[in-house]
Amino acid sequence: MEIEDKVAVKKMMNGNEAVARGAFEAGLKVASGFPGTPSTEVMEYTQQKYPEIYCEWSTNEKVGLEVAIGASFAGYRSMAIMKTVGLHVAADALGGAAGSQINGGLVLVVGDDVGRTAGDDYNDVRHYGNMFNIPVLEPSDSQDAKDLMVKAFEISEEYSTPVILKITSVICKTTSAVVVDESLTYKVQCREKYPVSFSKVIMTTMMMNAKGSEHPKLTKCFHDFPAHMKRLAVDSNNFDINRLELKGTKIGVITSGTPYYYVKEVLPEASVLKLGLIMPLPEMLIRELAVHVDQLYVIEDGHDIMEKNIKDLGVSVVGKELFPKFPEMMRFTPDIIEEKLVAGAQVRKEMSGIPFRLPVSCAGCSHLFISQILKKHKIKAAADVTCGLIGCFPHMESYQLQKCMGSSIALAHGYNVATDHKENFVAMIGDGGFWATGINGLMNLIFNDSQSTTIIVDNSCLAMTGGQHIASSDFGFNYKPENKLEIAKICEAVGVKDIVTVDAYEYEHLEKAILNAVQAPTNSVVIVQKPCVTKFKLPKGNVHFIDQDLCTQCRKCINIGCLAIESKKGADGKVKIVINEDLCVGCGLCTTTCKFNAIKS
Amino acid sequence: MQDTGKNIMIAGVGGQGILLFSNLLSKFYTKLGYELKISDVIGLGQRGGGVESHFRYSINPVLSPFIKAGDVDFLISFEQTETLRYLHCLKDDGVIFSSTFELSTSSVNTRIEQDMPESKTELIKNSKNKTFIVDPEKYKSSEFDISKMMNIVMLAFYAEYRGYSHDEMIQIVRESVPAKFVEGNIKAYMAGIQIAQSKIESKSLI
Numbered sequence: 001m002e003i004e005d006k007v008a009v010k011k012m013m014n015g016n017e018a019v020a021r022g023a024f025e026a027g028l029k030v031a032s033g034f035p036g037t038p039s040t041e042v043m044e045y046t047q048q049k050y051p052e053i054y055c056e057w058s059t060n061e062k063v064g065l066e067v068a069i070g071a072s073f074a075g076y077r078s079m080a081i082m083k084t085v086g087l088h089v090a091a092d093a094l095g096g097a098a099g100s101q102i103n104g105g106l107v108l109v110v111g112d113d114v115g116r117t118a119g120d121d122y123n124d125v126r127h128y129g130n131m132f133n134i135p136v137l138e139p140s141d142s143q144d145a146k147d148l149m150v151k152a153f154e155i156s157e158e159y160s161t162p163v164i165l166k167i168t169s170v171i172c173k174t175t176s177a178v179v180v181d182e183s184l185t186y187k188v189q190c191r192e193k194y195p196v197s198f199s200k201v202i203m204t205t206m207m208m209n210a211k212g213s214e215h216p217k218l219t220k221c222f223h224d225f226p227a228h229m230k231r232l233a234v235d236s237n238n239f240d241i242n243r244l245e246l247k248g249t250k251i252g253v254i255t256s257g258t259p260y261y262y263v264k265e266v267l268p269e270a271s272v273l274k275l276g277l278i279m280p281l282p283e284m285l286i287r288e289l290a291v292h293v294d295q296l297y298v299i300e301d302g303h304d305i306m307e308k309n310i311k312d313l314g315v316s317v318v319g320k321e322l323f324p325k326f327p328e329m330m331r332f333t334p335d336i337i338e339e340k341l342v343a344g345a346q347v348r349k350e351m352s353g354i355p356f357r358l359p360v361s362c363a364g365c366s367h368l369f370i371s372q373i374l375k376k377h378k379i380k381a382a383a384d385v386t387c388g389l390i391g392c393f394p395h396m397e398s399y400q401l402q403k404c405m406g407s408s409i410a411l412a413h414g415y416n417v418a419t420d421h422k423e424n425f426v427a428m429i430g431d432g433g434f435w436a437t438g439i440n441g442l443m444n445l446i447f448n449d450s451q452s453t454t455i456i457v458d459n460s461c462l463a464m465t466g467g468q469h470i471a472s473s474d475f476g477f478n479y480k481p482e483n484k485l486e487i488a489k490i491c492e493a494v495g496v497k498d499i500v501t502v503d504a505y506e507y508e509h510l511e512k513a514i515l516n517a518v519q520a521p522t523n524s525v526v527i528v529q530k531p532c533v534t535k536f537k538l539p540k541g542n543v544h545f546i547d548q549d550l551c552t553q554c555r556k557c558i559n560i561g562c563l564a565i566e567s568k569k570g571a572d573g574k575v576k577i578v579i580n581e582d583l584c585v586g587c588g589l590c591t592t593t594c595k596f597n598a599i600k601s
Numbered sequence: 602m603q604d605t606g607k608n609i610m611i612a613g614v615g616g617q618g619i620l621l622f623s624n625l626l627s628k629f630y631t632k633l634g635y636e637l638k639i640s641d642v643i644g645l646g647q648r649g650g651g652v653e654s655h656f657r658y659s660i661n662p663v664l665s666p667f668i669k670a671g672d673v674d675f676l677i678s679f680e681q682t683e684t685l686r687y688l689h690c691l692k693d694d695g696v697i698f699s700s701t702f703e704l705s706t707s708s709v710n711t712r713i714e715q716d717m718p719e720s721k722t723e724l725i726k727n728s729k730n731k732t733f734i735v736d737p738e739k740y741k742s743s744e745f746d747i748s749k750m751m752n753i754v755m756l757a758f759y760a761e762y763r764g765y766s767h768d769e770m771i772q773i774v775r776e777s778v779p780a781k782f783v784e785g786n787i788k789a790y791m792a793g794i795q796i797a798q799s800k801i802e803s804k805s806l807i
Contacts, residue, residue: 012627012639141666169642170640170666173641174641175637175638175639175641176637176638176663258666261664261666262664262665264664265664265665265669266665334667334669335669335670348671348689349689351685351688351724353715354682354686354717355708355716356706356714357649357707358708358713359649359707394711395707395710555711555712558710558711559711561711563649566704566705567709568703568705
C-alpha cells in the first residue's frame with residue numbers, strides 16, 4: 001500500500017486567515033505589529049491557530065516592525081502586521097531595514113483599506129516599495145494569499161530584502177477555498193548568513209568609499225542591495241506568480257490583486273498579465289503582452305503606481321485617463337471595467353434619496369459622556385484616532401481638531417502655546433492612542449511647561465479595531481498581572497501635576513472633573529474609566545424609554561449621538577423620538593439632557 | 602436541470618448576524634460541492650453601519666468576489682433601508698426577501714438629511730421583482746421574539762423557497778452555533794419555515 005504523505009484538504013478561509021496559514025507553512029517564528037483594519041485578523045488567526053509562533057501586539061507599528069527586524073537578524077523568519085496608515089508610523093524602521101542584510105526572512109503584511117470601507121484615508125502601501133526599493137507582492141484570492149506569503153519569505157532571504165505583502169480590505173474579507181496540507185508539521189527555519197546588518201548609511205559609506213579594499217572588517221559591512229533588486233527584477237520574468245495569459249489580441253490588461261478577477265469575469269477574451277510580484281515589474285512579460293495586443297490597459301486599485309512604473313519602462317499603457325482615481329473612484333468593481341471596456345454595457349444606478357449612515361457610537365460608550373460634556377460647556381478640544389472621533393462628525397460636533405493616532409495631546413499643546421494659554425484647548429485621547437504614541441505628547445508638554453488638559457479614555461482595550469489588548473489591559477497574548485501598566489501611574493511618573501480618575505457613568509463627577517481640570521492653573525489629566533461596552537458586553541442596566549406625553553421633540557437627547565435613540569415615523573405618520581430597547585444599555589446619559597423629565601427607566 | 606450557481610446579496614446593519622448567515626449558507630453549498638466566494642463589506646458595522654455580503658456559488662470557479670449590479674439572483678435583507686440600497690443590483694427575475702425592520706440613520710435622526718417621504722416597505726413592494734416581506738413584529742410573541750434571530754428565520758425562508766432540505770440546514774445550524782443558542786436558533790428556524798410556507802403558498806407578499 002502506498003502511503004500518501006500529503007493530506008490535501010480544501011478549506012474556506014478569508015484572506016487574513018490564509019496569510020496566517022502561509023506564515024505557518026513558511027516556518028514563521030515571530031509575529032509582531034499593531035491592530036489596524038483590515039489586517040488585524042492576520043495576527044488573531046496566527047495566535048489562535050498556531051501556538052508554535054510567538055505573537056505580540058506591540059505598543060505601536062514602529063516598535064512592532066523593530067521587533068520583527070531584530071528577530072530576523074537572529075536568523076528567524078518574522079512578520080510585522082499593520083495597516084498602511086500604521087506603516088507611516090513604522091516608515092523609519094522600514095527605511096532602516098530596507099537594503100540591509102537579511103538573515104531570517106522579514107515580511108511586512110500591510111493592509112490597504114481599498115474603498116475606504118472602514119473609514120481609512122486613501123493610502124497605498126506600494127509607495128513604500130518605490131521609495132525604499134523593496135519588493136511588494138499582492139494576492140488575488142485566499143489561495144494566492146497563502147502561496148504568496150510563503151514566496152515572500154523566500155524572496156526576502158534569496159534577495160536579502162524586507163518584503164511587503166500588500167493585502168486589501170477586499171482580500172482580507174473575502175472567503176474562498178484554500179488547499180491545505182493537513183499533514184504538514186511546523187518546521188522553524190533558521191538562517192544565519194550575515195554576521196552584521198546595518199542601515200544603509202553605514203553600508204553605502206563602505207560601498208562607495210572603500211571600494212578597493214578587501215579587508216574583512218570592511219567587506220562584512222558591504223551589501224550591494226541595488227544588485228539584488230536588479231537580479232530580482234530579471235528573475236521575476238520567470239516567477240510562476242507572474243502569469244501571462246495570452247488570448248485575444250484586441251485588449252491586454254496588466255493587473256494584480258482582486259481586480260485580476262474582475263477583469264477575468266468581465267473581459268474573458270482579453271490577454272492578461274496577472275502580477276503576484278508588483279514591484280519590481282517583470283519587464284519582459286510586459287513587453288511580450290504589449291506587442292501581442294492592440295490596446296494595453298493597467299487596472300490597479302489604489303494609486304496609479306504600476307501605471308507610472310510601466311510608463312517609466314517606455315511602454316504605452318492606458319490607466320487613470322480612462323479610469324480616474326480618487327475621488328471619482330474609490331475602488332475598482334467589475335461594473336466599472338464593464339462600463340468602460342464592454343460595448344453596450346448597461347449601467348445601473350442606486351435609487352436616489354436613500355439616507356446615508358454616518359458612524360454612530362455604541363449605546364453606553366464612555367466617549368458619548370465626554371463628547372456631551374465638552375459640547376455642553378463649549379470646551380474646544382482635539383480628538384484622536386479612537387472611537388471618540390465619531391464626535392467630530394457633523395451629527396455630533398463635539399471636537400474642532402482631529403488628525404492622526406496619538407496626536408491630540410501635542411495638537412492641543414501646540415494650540416495652547418500659540419494662543420498663549422488664554423483658552424485651555426483640551427486633548428481627548430483613547431488608551432490605545434495614548435500608549436501608541438500619545439505618551440510622547442504628554443512627556444513633551446510637561447518638560448515644555450505647558451498647562452494643557454488631557455482626557456484619557458481608559459476602556460481597557462483598543463476598541464475601534466475590535467478590542468485588542470494594550471499595555472493597560474487585563475488580558476493579552478503575553479499578559480501577566482504584574483506587567484500591566486497603569487495610566488495614572490505613568491502620568492504621575494512623567495510629572496503631570498493634577499490627575500483625576502473618574503467613572504464615565506458618574507456624570508456629575510465627570511463633568512466636575514473636566515471643568516476643574518480645564519480651569520486648573522497647571523497641566524492636568526482626567527482619566528475616564530469604563531470598559532468598552534462592545535468588547536466586554538457589560539451587564540445591561542435599566543432600559544430607558546421616552547414618555548411620549550412629556551416629550552416636546554426638542555431633540556436634545558437625539559443629538560447626543562447614541563445609537564439607541566431614534567427618530568421614527570409611526571403608523572400614524574407622526575415622527576416620534578424613541579429609545580431602541582434592544583440597543584439601550586441603561587447608562588442614563590440621555591436623562592441628563594432632558595429638561596422635561598420625559599426619559600424614564 | 603442542475604443549478605449551476607447563483608449570486609446572493611445579503612444586506613443589513615451591524616449586529617444582525619449577517620456573517621453567521623453567510624457562514625451557514627457557505628457550509629450548505631460546500632456540502633453540495635459548489636465553488637464559493639463570499640465577500641463581506643463591513644464598514645463601521647458595529648456602530649450602526651451597513652453590512653453587505655456578496656455570496657456567490659457556482660459549479661465553476663467563482664471569479665469576481667463582487668457581484669455586478671444587475672447580476673443578483675437573490676437579495677436577502679434584514680433592514681429595509683438597506684434593501685433599497687441594493688434593489689438596482691437585482692436581475693429582472695431576481696427575488697427579494699426583506700425584513701421590515703428599520704434602523705434609522707444618524708443623519709436623519711439629527712436632521713442633517715431628510716428621510717425618504719415614501720414608505721420604504723411600499724417602495725420595496727413596488728419594485729418589479731418578486732418580493733417576500735417579513736414583518737418580525739407580526740410574529741413576535743411574549744414567549745418568543747423572532748426579531749432577534751431574523752438571520753435564522755430568513756435562512757429557513759430561503760431554504761423553503763429553494764426547496765432545500767431543512768434537515769440538512771438545521772444540522773448545519775446545530776453544528777455551527779454555540780451550544781446554549783442551539784435550541785433558540787432551531788425554534789427560530791422552525792418559525793421561519795412556517796412563515797415561508799404561509800407566504801409562498803398564499804402568494805401573499807406581506
